[in-house]
Amino acid sequence: MNHLKPSEIEKLKSALLQEKTELQAHFKINAETTEDGRPISMQDSDGELSSYDNHPADSGTETFERERDMALDEKLGTKLAQVNRALTLMEEGTYGLDAETGQPIAYERLEAIPSTRYNVENVPNEESAPERPVEEQVMTLPPKGAGEGRQAAAGKFDDAGAWQALEDYGNASDTVNSQSEADAANELEKLR
Template sequence: MLTEKQQLKLKKMLIEQKRELIGETNEGENELTAKASLRDATDELSTIDNHPADLATELYDREKDMALKVHSDDLLGQVNAALERIENDTYGVCAKCHEDIPYDRLRAIPYTAFCIDHTEAKAIPTDRPIKEEVIHPPVDNSFSGRDDDDDELQDNEDSFQIVAQYGNSDTPADFEGDFDHYNDLYNDKDEDMYSALEILHVSKEDSLNGQISQQYADEARKHDYLE
């Protein structure tokens, strides 16, 4: 049970916190009202013809201000509820177990309505974006997803060479030397691609005899290179 002195001190803390929150809320509302649109906030004539990256900082600041306002409004509601509990002589009692809340906890969080054992747990969202169902993370081994019916293996460099032979964004200023034609700028288009007609396997005997390390053996076994 809180003493009268403790309750007066906590009430004073709540009133002071309420005054600060009202000031922050009014300031945030005035700023958001004065700059009701992103165009007004950035003083741009139009936001349509601008690249989204050009407004990234302004958009982040505006979203942050809105999030802070929502947080201040929620906190102000909790402070008002705590002051109402003081008037109703129910302050300092857990709303769930109806036990007294320790004074040290109230001094740290004067607007709380729960003891530490029954505090409202903040649920961590576990839902993931729907796009992750079709987007797969990259793997460290570009050959691990090979097709059994295709004997040719390609790495990322080979894929770039195939596409680059139809043109890229390079200009003569990006190259050294003299060239007679634009088609000569990228001279790797006829380079042979890496291919392997037979996949080499590592035998278990090699692993046991110490010819390869256990780490390499585990990696080979992981990607089906180890017999």
């Protein structure tokens, strides 16, 4: 930790303690337990008299909301653990060193992310999203040529293009021009 000045360490510690306070406040406000410490059931939390509702979408919405809150709590719980780990490392005197290489982490990076344990080059890739959706591994390809016309003209038919096409083509009340009449007569002769 010798690469950090005492004033920098104090500033980073202050930022970590503030973040810890905010995270703990979130968990205190959003604690979903009954008075005896049991987790609140769906029926208790939504205030419905029965778990069978006249509007199934209401229970679907409630389920979605609870799952979203659980995911947020999990993410914030991980963040709280990272903050606590950073504070512990600060007390041990090893704060600000890369967990993989032991090299000093730049103060600017620590200022931006006080709980980080890695230099930019060494950040684990485990949290990065896959390049393509997993579903694509089991999907069948569309038939050859499907959608090629739409893809070739993608973005080319805007409002201005629509009016031009209407002007070129005409509408049901327009009379057929002489060239079209001649073409139709020629086709009719070929059929006879």
